[in-house]
Amino acid sequence: xxxxxxxxxxxxxxxxxxxxxxxxxxxxxxxxxxxxxxxxxxxxxxxxxxxxxxxxxxxxxxxxxxxxxxxxxxxxxxxxxxxxxxxxxxxxxxxxxxxxxxxxxxxxxxxxxxxxxxxxxxxxxxxxxxxxxxxxxxxxxxxxxxxxxxxxxxxxxxxxxxxxxxxxxxxxxxxxxxxxxxxxxxxxxxxxxxxxxxxxxxxxxxxxxxxxxxxxxxxxxxxxxxxxxxxxxxxxxxxxxxxxxxxxxxxxxxxxxxxxxxxxxxxxxxxxxxxxxxxxxxxxxxxxxxxxxxxxxxxxxxxxxxxxxxxxxxxxxxxxxxxxxxxxxxxxxxxxxxxxxxxxxxxxxxxxxxxxxxxxxxxxxxxxxxxxxxxxxxxxxxxxxxxxxxxxxxxxxxxxxxxxxxxxxxxxxxxxxxxxxxxxxxxxxxxxxxxxxxxxxxxxxxxxxxxxxxxxxxx
Numbered sequence: 381x382x383x384x385x386x387x388x389x390x391x392x393x394x395x396x397x398x399x400x401x402x403x404x405x406x407x408x409x410x411x412x413x414x415x416x417x418x419x420x421x422x423x424x425x426x427x428x429x430x431x432x433x434x435x436x437x438x439x440x441x442x443x444x445x446x447x448x449x450x451x452x453x454x455x456x457x458x459x460x461x462x463x464x465x466x467x468x469x470x471x472x473x474x475x476x477x478x479x480x481x482x483x484x485x486x487x488x489x490x491x492x493x494x495x496x497x498x499x500x501x502x503x504x505x506x507x508x509x510x511x512x513x514x515x516x517x518x519x520x521x522x523x524x525x526x527x528x529x530x531x532x533x534x535x536x537x538x539x540x541x542x543x544x545x546x547x548x549x550x551x552x553x554x555x556x557x558x559x560x561x562x563x564x565x566x567x568x569x570x571x572x573x574x575x576x577x578x579x580x581x582x583x584x585x586x587x588x589x590x591x592x593x594x595x596x597x598x599x600x601x602x603x604x605x606x607x608x609x610x611x612x613x614x615x616x617x618x619x620x621x622x623x624x625x626x627x628x629x630x631x632x633x634x635x636x637x638x639x640x641x642x643x644x645x646x647x648x649x650x651x652x653x654x655x656x657x658x659x660x661x662x663x664x665x666x667x668x669x670x671x672x673x674x675x676x677x678x679x680x681x682x683x684x685x686x687x688x689x690x691x692x693x694x695x696x697x698x699x700x701x702x703x704x705x706x707x708x709x710x711x712x713x714x715x716x717x718x719x720x721x722x723x724x725x726x727x728x729x730x731x732x733x734x735x736x737x738x739x740x741x742x743x744x745x746x747x748x749x750x751x752x753x754x755x756x757x758x759x760x761x762x763x764x765x766x767x768x769x770x771x772x773x774x775x776x777x778x779x780x781x782x783x784x785x786x787x788x789x790x791x792x793x794x795x796x797x798x799x800x801x802x803x804x805x806x807x808x809x810x811x812x813x814x815x816x817x818x819x820x821x822x823x824x825x826x827x828x829x830x831x832x833x834x835x836x837x838x839x
Contacts, residue, residue, distance in 0.1 A: 405590060418444040419468040422475065424554045427462045430775075432481065434460065439488070443468070443480070449490050452508040458483060466491065487837050489513055497739055498795040516547040525552055529559050534809075535561075535779050535802060537832040549835045553781060557800040557834060558720065561777040562831055564838045570614045570773065581618035585642065590615055591763030599618070599822045600830060601754045604839070605770060606838040615773065617766065619644040620820055633765040636773040642765060648750070653818075655759025662753050669746040680735035684712035691724040764820040774830045775838030780790030780805040784823045 382625045421443060434452035440669050441447035443466050450809070460481035469475050479497060482489040525548070532538045537560050549556070549763050556562060570576050581595065593605040608614065620641035634641040646652045698717045702710050764785070776789035777798050787808070788796055793802040816823055833839060 389633045391733035396477055396780060402461055408462055417471045418446050419470050419476075422467040422469050424466050425520050427465050429463055429478065431502045432460050432462055432479070432497040434492060434496055435498055439481075439490040439492055439495055439749075440478070441480070441490050442794050445478070450488075452492065452496065459487070459502065460492070462497075465494075467527060469838065485837055486553060487568065489553075491828065502618065515773055517544070518548045518551045520548055522552060522555065523557060528685065529555075533825075535781070535829070537828050540829065544835070546835075553836055556832060560832060560836070561779055561798075561801045562775050562829065562833055562836065563777050563798070563800045564775050564833075564836075565635060565637065566775070566839065567694070572614060574602075574834060574839060575604060575606060576615045576773065576839070577613045578615050578617055579608045579610055581610075581616055582670070583709050585617060585619070585647070585762065585766075587759045588762040588766055590759055592766035592770055595763075595767055595820070595829075602717040604774075613716050614638065615640065617642070621645070622799045633769045635769040640766060640769040642762060647762060648754075653758055653765075663748055665751045666746060668752055669742055671741065673742045673746065676735060676738050683731055687724065687727050687731065691720060691727075694720055704836070730778070760820050761818075764817050767822070768817060771826060771830070773839070775786050775836065776826065776829050777801060777831035779825065780807070780809040780825070781825060782808045782810065782815050782820075783813050783819075783825075785821075785826045786829075787816055 415625040424443075434456060436453050438448045439450040439452055440641050441449045445468065460483060462477075462481050464480035465587055466478045466480060467475060468478060477494045478491045479494055480489070480491055481497075525544075528539070529537075532541055537556070566576075578589060578593065580586055589607075593607070597603050615638050617640040620643060621796055622635070622643040622645075624633070632643050632646045667690075695717060698713050698720070702713050704712055712778055776786050777800060778796060780789070780796065781787055789806070789808060794807045797804045816826070
C-alpha cells in the first residue's frame with residue numbers, strides 16, 4: 381500500500397503548521413517558523429507583569445530563540461504582559477534583553493525582544509468598587525503537580541490532572557505542554573465558545589470531513605466541530621499541493637493555524653490508504669481506460685502525421701511540375717494545389733473531431749470509474765487524516781504510540797523533535813498494533829490530551 385507518514389510540526393512562512401506525512405521511517409520538520417542559531421542564556425529575573433504592545437518583530441516559542449511563533453506586525457493590538465526578563469548572548473557575542481510575555485487568557489505566550497515592545501496602559505473600568513479583588517492561587521504546587529504527572533501513564537493525562545483549577549492550568553501551562561506534547565497551534569478566534577466551524581472548500585471532501593467531525597465530537601462527548609459556510613466559518617478544509625509549501629516532508633495532510641490542507645494528488649490517488657481493499661476489477665478498468673486515452677492520442681498523432689506527409693508529397697509533385705509547366709499549365713496546377721490544401725484541412729478536421737469525441741467519452745468513463753474507486757475505505761482514510769489534523773487544531777502534538785491518531789515516527793534526522801515534546805524518539809513505543817490513522821479510532825490518550833488542552837484554553 382502506498383504510505384505516507386504523519387508529520388511533525390511544520391511551518392509555512394510566518395505561521396505554525398502541523399501535518400500528516402509518510403508513515404515510513406522518518407520524517408519531521410520541527411515546530412519552527414524559521415530556524416535560527418540558539419542563544420546563550422546569561423540570566424533570568426521575574427517581572428511584575430506590566431502591559432505592553434508590540435511594534436514589530438517576532439514572538440519566539442523558546443528562550444533559546446530558535447522557534448518563531450508569530451510575526452508581531454500582524455498583532456499590534458494584542459496586549460502582552462511581561463512575566464520574565466531574559467538576558468541572552470547571541471552567536472555574534474552581543475547581549476540582548478528579551479521579555480517572556482503572555483496574553484491575558486494565557487493562550488499565547490513567548491519571548492520578544494524588549495526593543496520591539498512599547499508600554500501600554502490598560503484602561504480601567506469606570507465603575508468604582510469597594511470590593512477587594514481576591515487573587516486566585518494555584519491549588520497545587522509545582523512539585524505536587526509533577527508527582528501527579530509521574531503517576532499518570534506516559535503522555536496520557538488522567539484523573540485529577542483533568543479536574544484542577546483554572547489557575548493551576550494558567551500557572552503550569554508550560555509544564556503540561558512539555559509533559560504531554562501539547563502546543564497551541566491555532567490562531568485566536570478559531571475556537572469560539574469551545575467550537576470551530578469548518579468550511580469545506582472542496583465539496584469532494586464532504587464525506588471525509590463528516591467522518592472526522594463525528595468521531596471527534598463523539599469521543600469528546602460534545603459538539604466541538606461543526607460545518608460552517610463560506611461566509612460563516614472559523615476554519616477551512618481544502619485541497620492543496622505538498623510541493624508548493626516549504627516543507628521537507630511529503631505530507632498528505634497539514635494544519636496551518638486555521639486551515640486543514642489535504643494534498644490533492646494523494647486525495648485522488650486510489651492507492652493511498654486503501655490499495656489492499658480496492659476493487660481489483662474497477663482498478664483494472666480504470667487503468668485500462670487510462671491506456672485507451674493514451675492509445676487514442678497516439679493513434680491520432682500518427683494519423684495526423686500520415687495525412688500531413690501524404691499531402692506534402694502531393695504538394696511537392698505539383699511544385700516540381702510548376703517549374704517546368706507553361707503559363708496555362710501553371711494556372712491549372714495552382715488551382716490543383718489550392719484544392720489539395722482545402723482537402724488536407726478537411727481531412728485533419730475530420731480526424732480531430734473523431735479523436736476529440738472518443739477522448740471525451742473515454743475520459744468521462746474513466747472519471748466515473750474513479751469516483752467508484754474512491755470508495756468508503758478511501759473516504760474513511762482521508763477522514764482519519766483530517767482527524768489527525770483536527771487533533772493539531774486542538775493543541776495536540778505527535779506521540780510515539782502507534783495506536784494514537786496523533787502518532788508520528790522519526791524525522792529525516794532520525795528522531796522526532798518539536799517545541800514541546802517530553803522526549804525525542806526515532807521508533808514507536810508500546811504494543812505493535814495497527815496505527816490509529818489506519819483504524820480511524822481515537823485512542824484514550826488522544827481523547828485525554830484533548831480534554832486537557834480544553835482546560836488549558838487552547839480550544
